[in-house]
Amino acid sequence: MKHENVIGILDVFTPDITLEKFNDFYLVMPFMGTDLSKIMKHEKLTEDRIQFLVYQMLKGLKYIHSSGIIHRDLKPGNLAVNEDCELKILDFGLARHTDSEMTGYVVTRWYRAPEVILNWMHYTQTDLDQLTEIMKITGTPTQDFVQKLQSQDAKNYIKSLPKVQKKDFASILKYANPLAVNLLEKMLVLDAEKRITAAEALMHPYFEPIHDPEEEIEAEKYDDTFDNMDLPLDEWKRITYKEILNFNPPQTSESKETAV
Structure with missing residues (x-):
């Protein structure tokens, strides 16, 4: 996953110097500070922040879904947020190829x-x-x-x-922005086939002030080569070790979210 609203890997390494000794490895990810669950417990979010956070969430989801992956456990605790209100979708432990x-x-x-x-x-x-x-x-x-x-x-x-x-959603959410209510009504449709997609939601008038098509990118298709392979444990260990040794960290300028 390589998208500003999806958690990525900055580095992966192992202290073990041979395949025979290989037992542990470490994933390095951006430092984000907090998550949406904690923020919601401590403060009332303004309309502008809600709009910006949901927009970023949908950009991340469009990217994830375009690769053929679904998250399955999207909740405030899995949405990391930094002090600039930048959001990243976390915790793909339950993600899987769509089926x-x-x-x-x-x-x-x-x-x-x-x-x-x-x-x-x-x-x-x-x-x-x-x-x-x-x-x-x-x-x-x-x-x-x-x-x-x-x-x-x-x-x-x-x-x-x-x-x-x-x-009628407007009667339940009496004081909300009517455009936000309209978007929610399209999102909360029981039949997933008739529900608005993340890509469609990004084009909804609610996001018109911040909508930027150039940022709403799609992913390359997920490489599922290894997903259904039935290999012995030693072979998985060898493949993992090789992957770690061949990993090239992304070339990014150091920022406050990675300089910890």
Whole structure:
């Protein structure tokens, strides 16, 4: 990942001088200072800062998604922010190449996407409560949406729910910027196929004052050569060691975020 709004690697190294002794390695990443979760606990964000933070988040997501990768655990604690309000998406421990087997178990509950819950077979009461809360706002889904679900349990569950109409977002968010409300309404659509994409969201009028198409870049396709290889542990160790020795740190001018 090489994008200003996605965490990158500045360096990777090992203190072990031979393959036989190779046991540890270290990843060096930009120093960011804090995350959005901590900021939100301590201060009320202004409209300008919200707009700038969400814009950066979407730029990072457009880049990630264009490479065929989804994050799955996007939440305030995984959005690093520095003192200049510059944002980077962190923690790709749960990221994976897009497929239909997204498991819901590991994702932080309140930020779990509805499609992650619905594609996960092992429901708990908490997950069903979470879906019910989501549908109080989005309304219960259409028959088209239900047919697309892979899990029969999910289909049965949704069919059992009382029909709920979609809420008017403007009546819930009475004091918010109308453009922000309009954007949220397009983002919080239950059917992922009908939901606004990160790339489309960047072109929404809400971001018109700060929109810069040259910064909204796409990624090269993710190289998944090694993803499904079944190799012995020693071979993985050899490949990893070689990768570390061949790593070329990016040529960047030293800044306050890297000079720690």
